[in-house]
Amino acid sequence: MPSIGFIGVGNMGGPMARNLMKAGHAVTVFDPSAENAKALASAGAKQAASLVELAAASDVVVSMLPSGRELRVAYLDNDGVVAHAKAGALLIDCSTTDVDSARAVAEAAKKRGLQFLDAPVSGGVAGAEAATLTFMAGGDDAAVEAARPILMAMGKNVVHTGASGSGQAAKICNNLILGISMIGVCEAFVLAEQLGLSAEKLFAVSSTSSGQCWSLTSYCPAPGPVPAAPSNRGYQPGFAAKMMLKDLRLATDAAEKHNKAIELGDLAKRLYERFVQDGSGNLDFSAIIQTIRQR
Numbered sequence: 001m002p003s004i005g006f007i008g009v010g011n012m013g014g015p016m017a018r019n020l021m022k023a024g025h026a027v028t029v030f031d032p033s034a035e036n037a038k039a040l041a042s043a044g045a046k047q048a049a050s051l052v053e054l055a056a057a058s059d060v061v062v063s064m065l066p067s068g069r070e071l072r073v074a075y076l077d078n079d080g081v082v083a084h085a086k087a088g089a090l091l092i093d094c095s096t097t098d099v100d101s102a103r104a105v106a107e108a109a110k111k112r113g114l115q116f117l118d119a120p121v122s123g124g125v126a127g128a129e130a131a132t133l134t135f136m137a138g139g140d141d142a143a144v145e146a147a148r149p150i151l152m153a154m155g156k157n158v159v160h161t162g163a164s165g166s167g168q169a170a171k172i173c174n175n176l177i178l179g180i181s182m183i184g185v186c187e188a189f190v191l192a193e194q195l196g197l198s199a200e201k202l203f204a205v206s207s208t209s210s211g212q213c214w215s216l217t218s219y220c221p222a223p224g225p226v227p228a229a230p231s232n233r234g235y236q237p238g239f240a241a242k243m244m245l246k247d248l249r250l251a252t253d254a255a256e257k258h259n260k261a262i263e264l265g266d267l268a269k270r271l272y273e274r275f276v277q278d279g280s281g282n283l284d285f286s287a288i289i290q291t292i293r294q295r
Contacts, residue, residue, distance in 0.1 A: 001025050004150070005058030007051065007074055007081075008095075009036045012121070013064030015128040016094070016154045018043060020062075023153035030054045051077075055084040060150060062092045067246070068101030075105045082108045090146050091116040094135070096243075098250055099165040099172075102138065106164035115143040118164060119151065120171035124238040126228075132156045136174075138167030172254060175247040179268045179285070182215040182244075186289035189222040193293070199224050221286035235287035242281035245272040 005028045006017040013031075017040055021027050028046040030053075031037040041047040048054035051074060055061060061081050065071050071093060075081045081091060082105070091109055093102065093116070102118035109116035117139035127133040133155030137144050144160045151158050161170045188211070192202045203225035207217045219238075220226040230238050248269040255262045275281075275288050 002059035002090075002150075003028070003057060005030070005048065005054040005061045006040075006045075007031070007054065007061065007063040008065045008070075009040050010064070011125050012128045013094075014040060015125070016062070016064060016133075017045065019128075019131045019154045020150070021045060025150075025153070028054050028057050050079065051081055052079055052084045055081045055089075056086065058089065059086060060090045060092065060147075061085065062150070063095060065093070065095040065097075067095070068097035071095055071097050071101050071105060076108055082112055082114065085109075085112070085114055087113065089114050090143065090150075092119050092147050092150065093117070094119050094121050096120045096171050096175075096247060096250070097168055099168045099254065102168045103165040106139065115139070115146060116164065117143050117147055118167040119147065119158075120167055121155065122171070122174060123155070126238050127155070134159065136161050136167040136170040138162060138164050138169070140164075169254075172247060172251045175244065176251040176262070176265050176268075178215065179244050179248050179272065180264045181213050182219070182221065182286055183268055183271060183288065183292070185213065185215045186221045186286070186292045189220075189289060190293045215286070219286055221289040230284035230286055231289075235284045235290075237282065237284040239285050240281065241272060241283055241285040241287065242276050244285035245269065245276050245281070248272055 001024055003026045004020055007030050009017050009029050009031045017027055028048050029037050029040045030048040037047045106116045117137050119135045119137040121133040121135055123133040131154055134157040135151045135155055136159055138161050148158055161167050199222040220229050221231050223231045251265050252269050275291050
């Protein structure tokens with residue numbers, strides 16, 4: 001089995017790395033948070049003191065980082081992964097970043113004869129813990145097939161979206177849909193309350209008719225109808241509102257760069273900006289129903 005280095009073992013990366021260990025891989029971890037790295041080390045991973053050490057020890061490097069800025073630092077700095085990876089290493093970034101950063105890393109990796117995939121995920125913390133994530137993989141065919149067994153140890157679905165950067169494009173567009181649809185579902189449940197219609201009855205109708213969508217049936221923002229939804233555990237995050245805001249900003253930035261108007265996306269971004277600015281960024285993104293109700 002290939003040895004794996006994992007960069008960024010926080011809320012998402014930690015469970016993903018654990019699932020790789022469960023699958024039998026030797027895993028070396030690096031995280032700026034010593035606490036995160038030590039938690040994985042106590043479970044049997046090796047803790048690297050630097051990215052140089054991790055890259056030199058790994059046949060495959062997987063990363064889960066906050067943004068494109070951290071991605072560029074981790075991979076492109078003189079003390080980063082690309083400069084110190086083993087010959088022929090496979091590099092897989094599972095972060096959600098801007099498309100340009102993913103393509104910059106892919107180009108640098110190619111010049112060194114390394115394979116690189118941008119492979120952001122859908123499924124949240126629950127999916128990371130249960131190994132049920134969906135990966136949107138951008139890169140060439142050979143890299144995707146080489147990565148598939150590793151990704152399937154952490155998830156249940158790998159979609160090859162096309163060339164480098166296309167994985168990030170798919171993630172940005174998917175979460176644009178998600179952010180917009182969640183606000184629509186929240187507004188519908190708040191209106192139902194005002195009209196004297198219970199959440200359970202609206203759910204019974206909309207979940208089996210034309211209002212059906214993932215934000216409703218899997219992640220209902222109103223407590224009650226979907227027991228596993230964050231709304232039934234005080235909106236503890238599966239996907240934090242500040243992360244939704246990040247993704248909506250990526251979408252609106254990309255649209256602006258390509259001179260495309262996405263009016264609902266821009267409105268959704270502004271609503272989540274207010275929600276986060278009010279101090280709710282660490283709640284689940286479905287908790288925006290509270291603000292909609294108050295307004």
